Amino acid sequence: MVWPQTYNPLGHLWLSTAVAALPIVALLSAIALLRVRIHWAALGALAVAVVIALGAFRMPAATAGAAMVYGAGYGLFPIGWLILNVIFLYDLTVAKGHLQVLREGLARVAPDPRIQLILIAFAFGAFLEGVAGFGAPVAITAAILIQLGFRPLHASALALIANTAPVAFGSLGIPITTLEQITGIDARQLSAVVGRQLFPFSLIIPFWIVAAYSGWRGARGVWREALVAGLSFSITQFLLSNYNGPWLASILAGAASMASTVIYLRLRARGRKRPQARPEPSPAVPTASQFKAWVPWIILSLFIVLWGLPPVKAALDHALSFKLPMPHLHLRVLRVPPVAPPNAPPEPALFALNVLSATGTAILLAALISGFVMGFSPARMAATYARTLWRIRYSLLTIAAMLALGNLTKYSGGDATLGLALAHTGRLYPFFGTMLGWIGVALTGSDTASNVLFGSLQKITAHQLGINPALMCGANSSGGVMGKMIDAQSIVVASTATNSYGNESQILRFVFFHSVALAVLMSTLVFLQAHFGG
Numbered sequence: 001m002v003w004p005q006t007y008n009p010l011g012h013l014w015l016s017t018a019v020a021a022l023p024i025v026a027l028l029s030a031i032a033l034l035r036v037r038i039h040w041a042a043l044g045a046l047a048v049a050v051v052i053a054l055g056a057f058r059m060p061a062a063t064a065g066a067a068m069v070y071g072a073g074y075g076l077f078p079i080g081w082l083i084l085n086v087i088f089l090y091d092l093t094v095a096k097g098h099l100q101v102l103r104e105g106l107a108r109v110a111p112d113p114r115i116q117l118i119l120i121a122f123a124f125g126a127f128l129e130g131v132a133g134f135g136a137p138v139a140i141t142a143a144i145l146i147q148l149g150f151r152p153l154h155a156s157a158l159a160l161i162a163n164t165a166p167v168a169f170g171s172l173g174i175p176i177t178t179l180e181q182i183t184g185i186d187a188r189q190l191s192a193v194v195g196r197q198l199f200p201f202s203l204i205i206p207f208w209i210v211a212a213y214s215g216w217r218g219a220r221g222v223w224r225e226a227l228v229a230g231l232s233f234s235i236t237q238f239l240l241s242n243y244n245g246p247w248l249a250s251i252l253a254g255a256a257s258m259a260s261t262v263i264y265l266r267l268r269a270r271g272r273k274r275p276q277a278r279p280e281p282s283p284a285v286p287t288a289s290q291f292k293a294w295v296p297w298i299i300l301s302l303f304i305v306l307w308g309l310p311p312v313k314a315a316l317d318h319a320l321s322f323k324l325p326m327p328h329l330h331l332r333v334l335r336v337p338p339v340a341p342p343n344a345p346p347e348p349a350l351f352a353l354n355v356l357s358a359t360g361t362a363i364l365l366a367a368l369i370s371g372f373v374m375g376f377s378p379a380r381m382a383a384t385y386a387r388t389l390w391r392i393r394y395s396l397l398t399i400a401a402m403l404a405l406g407n408l409t410k411y412s413g414g415d416a417t418l419g420l421a422l423a424h425t426g427r428l429y430p431f432f433g434t435m436l437g438w439i440g441v442a443l444t445g446s447d448t449a450s451n452v453l454f455g456s457l458q459k460i461t462a463h464q465l466g467i468n469p470a471l472m473c474g475a476n477s478s479g480g481v482m483g484k485m486i487d488a489q490s491i492v493v494a495s496t497a498t499n500s501y502g503n504e505s506q507i508l509r510f511v512f513f514h515s516v517a518l519a520v521l522m523s524t525l526v527f528l529q530a531h532f533g534g
Contacts, residue, residue, distance in 0.1 A: 002346050003063055004334045005413035007420050009056050017421040019056050020414040023049040023405060024443060027488060031505050032512070038492060038504040039394045042401035049405050053412035064408060066329035070349050071407030075400040075489075077353070079135055081360035083395065083493055086139040088388045089367035090497065093147070093296050095384060096374045101293040110265060113150065114210045114222045118229045120144050121159050122206050123257035126166035126233065128301075130250030131308040132359045133170035138163050138490055139497040144297065146498050153503065154213060156494035157510040160485035162209050164518065165202040166250035167447050167481040168194050169237070172308060173246030175447040175477050182455035183473050188245050193474030195241025195249065197525060198481075201518065202234035202253070212514060224268075225261060232260035296370035300363060307362035316357035323350040329411065338423075339416040339457050347411065395496040402489045406444045415443060415453050423461040430530035433458055433472050434523040437479035438515075445489035450480040467530050475526040482519040485511040 010016045023045045030041035046068070053059040110116050121141050128137040138159045145155035168175050173187070176194065180187040206226040211219040219226065237253035306312055325331075326349040333347045355361060371381045409415050418439060422432040436458070440450025454476050462472040484490055491508055495501045 002332055002334050003060055004336050005339070005416065006057065007336075007339065007413055007417045009058065009417075013421060013424070016056070016417050019052055020409075020417040022052060023409060023414070027405070028486075028508070031488065032508050035505045037394075037502060038488065038495075039398040039401065042398050042405065042488060046401050046405045046408070049408045049412075049414070052414065053408055057412045057414065059412045060328075062328040063332055063411065066326050066332075066349070067407045067411040068404040070326045070329055070351060071403035071405070072400040073351055074407070075403030076396060078358040078360055079403070079489070080396045080399050081358060082132075082135055082363060083139055083360075083399070083496060084389060084392060085360050085363040085367055086136065086143065087392055087496060088385050089296060089300060089363065089370060090143040091384050091388050092367060092371050092374060092376060092381070093293075096376075098147070098293040098296075098374075101289050109262065112222060113148070114214055114218060115225050115261075115265070116148055117145070117150075117158060117162075117209055117213060118206045118222070118226060119258060119261055120148070121162035121209060123229055123233065123254050123261060125159065125162050125254070126250050126257065127254030128304065129163060129166040129170040130172070130248070130252075130254055132304050133167070133174070135490065135493040136304065136359055136363070137166075139493050140297075140300070142494050142497040152495075152498040152500035153506055153510060155498045156491075156500060156503075156507045157485075158209050158213055159497075160490060160494055160507070160511050161212055161514050162205060163484055163490075164481045165198055165205050165233070165237070166254060167484050168198060168477045169241065169246050169249035169253075170447065172251075172310070173249065175451055175480075176246035178448045179451040179455050179473055179477060182452055183459045183469070185459070185470050185473055189470050190474050190477070191246040191249070192242045193470050194246075194478050195238050197474060197478040197522065197529070198241075199234050199238045200525070201522065202237055203230040206230045206233075208514070208518075212510075225264065228264045229257045229261045233257035292374075295373055296366070299370050299373070300366040303362040303366040304359065307357065307359060313357045317354050320354075320356045322353040324353065325350055333411045335413075335416070335456075338420070338460050339413075341456065341460070349411075391499075392496050392501070395492050395501055398492045399489055402445065402492070406449070409443060410449075410453060415440070416457065419454050419457045423457065426465070427531075428527070429461060429465055430467060430472065430475065431523040431527040433461065434475040434479035434526045435519060437476035438483040438519040438523075440476070441480035441483035442486050442515075445484070445487040447477055447480045447484065450483075451477055471526065471530060475522075479519060479522050479526070482515055482522055486515045 008016045026048045027041055027045035030036040030044055031038055053064045110119055125137040125141040142155045142159040176190050177187050179190055206229045207219050233253045236256040237249045240249040329349040331346040335344055419436050422436045425432045436454055437450055440453050441447055444450055455473055458472040458476045459469045462469040491504050495504050
């Protein structure tokens, strides 16, 4: 039996909206204000969501339970699987003692931690986002920053802030191609819109993360390096998104930013050398030791790139991939107008077990090969893996609870109730519609999921208000990337990668202002585009 959603269950739009918002309010309040451990906060918010889904939205109990199981399963695979294996690789490198060598090696290329932040968190993170996404960039760059000597709070928060501009084109452009499927608007048109909206933000993010770390005075000290990184990234992303499409925009932009920054650093270092001055002796790290310290991360990058290639992914999926319909949920929930078009089919709920093609599997293989290269025995690697699994058990629980919460909110219609409230803002809708994308990612942890949730609503509302639908659908994705850093799932990934689980409230308070400020700036830009051209 199909259950149709209702978006005003209490008969008053704003009262229904307030009730629909209670789970996320409860979650953020518990984390940021009450400083409750995040796994308890997530479970508490999930309990609130259950009461609202059953009591206010009248969702069938079996369907609600299935939605939670479906979400929790997705939280454990592929997301939890990815995080577990990233931390396993990190633990192997720590056990081998590569930390100091890695620090000294990178210090010779970029001795300033502010420049290291630009290279690792921004440029390398953007490259990883373009290839893999789904938490990998934050986990990997935060782990590397810890090895370079950054405090856990800074490593976590700054990796989250840096993971903004490339997100809309992450995982070979999946957010945009998914938005095309939802809205029927050509992916290249959406890509061009998003590329134009993100251009100024891609340019300023290197300055922004350095300022968040060391203040604006500190940012002025490395303005040239930040400008080189930001310009090379934003121009490459703009050109590819406007004239090629969404598929390679983040990958090549991240690679261009890394290459340009390193080349600039080397040229500037040569320019500073004085022939008459005798070089001061400095302890040099042997080249062989530097290479060994970087080998695990090089292997990891190669595996992630290989796994991201469409032919490889297709071959692995063909070898072993299952899609299992979720009982009591698959094709049991119907989205209705104005959220979905008339005669829309019921919502699918297929759990994909693509074990071989999952990014987490690529990371596990990279970790195992790296372990053998570093001289670990199989028994020692197995023991390390068991310790890693035990150490992140609460992280996995939290992610499962967060995805259960997100799916219950989606299938009950609570997310659409929030979206419809913003759709009633009239001329201000371009501003609040962009904020809707921000809310969607904050709720789900995924720009792709936010586009699935609100893409159709953005198109329908834009038509009703006489606004370019492509502009608002693109804004859903562009605004959404600014919400990535405050999503509880992403915060857990960052805290787990930096071995600071339990400090999520500090991370949230650190990044919350930056998320809101960037979202407001993006919303203002879209408002100006909607009413004054663009």
